Amino acid sequence: FPFSFASLYGDDFELSVTSVCCSQAEFNGNPDSLFFNDGKRRIDFVLVYEDESKNASEKKGSQRRREFFEGSLMNLGVELEATQSVMDEKLVYVKVHMPFEVLCTYAEVLHIKLPIQPNDLAQQSSAYNCFTRHFYPSEDVIAKEPDFFTAPFRKDQLKCFCVKDREQFFTPAVRSRMAYYILSRAPYDVKGSVKKFGISKLLDGGVYKAAYPLHDVSTIQPDCPNERFLLYNEWAHPKSFYKMQPLDLIRKYFGEKIGIYFAWLGFYTVMLTLAAAVGLGCFIYGYTTRESSTWSKEVCDPQIGGEIIMCPQCDEICLYWRLNTTCESSKRLCIFDNYGTLVFAIFMSVWVTLFLEFWKRYQAELEHDWDTVEFLQQEEQLRPEYEAKCVYERVNPVTQEKEKVPHTACGKCMRVSCGISTVLFWVLLIIASVVGVIVYRLAMFITFSAKLRTDLKYTKELEPFKEYVTPQMATSITASIISLIIIMILNNVYEKLPRTKTEYENSLTLKMFLFQFVNYYSSCFYIAFFKGKVVGYPGRPVYWFGAFRNEECDPGGCLTELTTQLSIIMTGKAVWNNIQEVLLPWVKNLIFRHCTQVGSEKVIPRWEQDYQLQPIGKLGLFYEYLEMVIQFGFVTLFVASFPLAPLLALFNNLCEIRVDAWKFTTQSRRVVPEKAQDIGAWQPILQGVAILAVATNAAIIAFTSDMIPRLVYYWAISVSPHSDGSNHTMTGFINSSLSVFNIADFNGNSSPIVDTPYWFNNITTCRYRDFRNPPGHPNQYEYSIHYWHVIAAKLAFMIVVEHIVYFTKFMLSYMIPDVPEALKEQIKRERYLTQLDGLRKTAVTWRFTVSSVNEILYKPAVD
16 A cells, blocks of 8 residues: 555544445537536546446456546545546546545655746857857747746645636646556455555556546647647647647646657757768768779779689588679778778767767756756655555665665565576577578578579679679678568567666666577677677688588678678667557558548547557656667777768667657557656666777777778888888788798688689699788798787777767766756756745744634633
């Protein structure tokens, strides 16, 4: 039984509850009415159940629990009115109304902040607001919300608050929030010391079919402007894609939790425009310089790349091949592997710091404007699910009073152990799937190497593609698609009992993100940092499980394959998510309306129209955050290999904002408004991803791309004493990056058994990608001194770049305060007014007490 209810109504509250039926009323014919039949009492919530008298198989226990629950609500001062459905005679809709006195009581319980006087401080405009104000909806359409100083509501100080109209004092969102608070804690069954309560359990048990607050009237009636219509027209409609979001109206209609999500998503999208512009510039630079790249020219040159014979990349069935057959892939590599990529990777490390720091400042402004600064300390109540399982006693370390908790210390350890074991199981399952994809790569590369070239050569329709479709590319694309499918399957296939809802969501967030992190990024980490790193050399290759030869990178490196993997996963994920968010709700609503359609002459009331919409799941917003944070990881962790990732993310987010807005306003029931101070556990997760992104991008440039080997060659190898030249040049880089292998040194398993190409005449050596000593050297096929120079340069580069970038991030974080100075002054002013008002109230009470005492002391005695 909820602690808050026990304190308000005493331990004998349940004794006064009787099974009482609420009043019945016929539908008055007004389809957009948001009031009881009297047209005065506003509907704050709607409960839907199926009438047992229309269904003989329904258990009588459900009716008893429902009547007890409704009796509990009425004993708490809540007013109810039941109306039979127009569309389905089995359904009954119970409308819930909160009288003003009840609202005042629970506003004080929830510490809801309400206006005490207009803000008299001058508003200061930031550079961000100066830039974005031109894209906001006109104030003639959506009026600017008045700015007030606020204070936690107290029923005995009602006169201190700005109450112009009692009916408008509490907004519909606040009324619905308080109504849900009562619904989630009102009892429905009491047997001795066992008390059962909460609308959630009644919904799970089928006693009620649905519970939801009402939307405003229809979104397609311009002659009747309301908040829902304004949100649809100025926010959710595709024509408003270029406009900034009306966040104050979103918060007013849906609550702070939805508002803070869209505020974060909008801020992230605006910041992406800068990253997308720089990334696009980097891509254009690489595209325009791909033909002039020295190493690309050498690969494509018939006199250089055409004369270099490469060793087979698999055992027995693979052929020798000329280097210039990879001419097109070499040009594609130059688009992404250039000096512009290095600059862009460093820029993104700075960008992500600026994004997080400026978001903290913007979030601080929203916390103050939306009165959530002290929400966690004052307003957040215990979860009903937590309260229901509190059966053990302990002494509170803060208050030193006894309180009930859901488990002992030993039980808590057991639950934590089970939670960790579950997460580890799923992580191991993902790793197993990644290993499966790797085995697929190894097996299919052999198949493509044996058949692909032959099929393309003897199929006239496919002849033009033989220079573009290589075994490496075919293996990479098909493996990426399979990885995407596995990610989506595992994503759909996957509780510790926290005290408050914020703790619950933060706990779930950390566990789910760890699962999703491994699920989405494991294949990218494999390609970036493991593939092609331990392959041996042609005469002595490395095998997986003793059967599959470890796959090698393309002669141009694994960067192209990493780019392919990222583009396929990002694009496929975005398309799939939009299908889920747009198509599925629309089809479900269409089917529901078709199955329950009535005659055109019947008028459908507002509450039945909302019942036809899709319910938002308990974790609906959680998955919206998760989708965006996973995207944030793709944009930051591997951006050195794919500069177009921010641009793809920008296009996706522009659609995501409008799709989510359309879904919330037209396809889903109105969500229960909730308070939220910030984005919760996602903030430290974003900071962790930003820190990891510096290391991953530095490692990609150092160990996955060819930038460091090229720089070592240009500054050290191309000149004396390693070369006869005296000028630094990139000429000869391709030849220096390929080692020599004597084909006579092939062992029996790795030697080709197929016919050699016609041009393979009297050739005794082949080349492979590595830095090893040539045959005939005292340490043949061992790593050469060139290899150790390159490794030293890679490690030095990574350490220097990481330290420079981390130092820059630290300085930026230190220089940019989390809370603007103007906002600090405003908060101090508000606290001063609240304290002053409290002092005045205390002084009045003290004067009244003193006068009463004096009257008693000096009153003449009466015989």
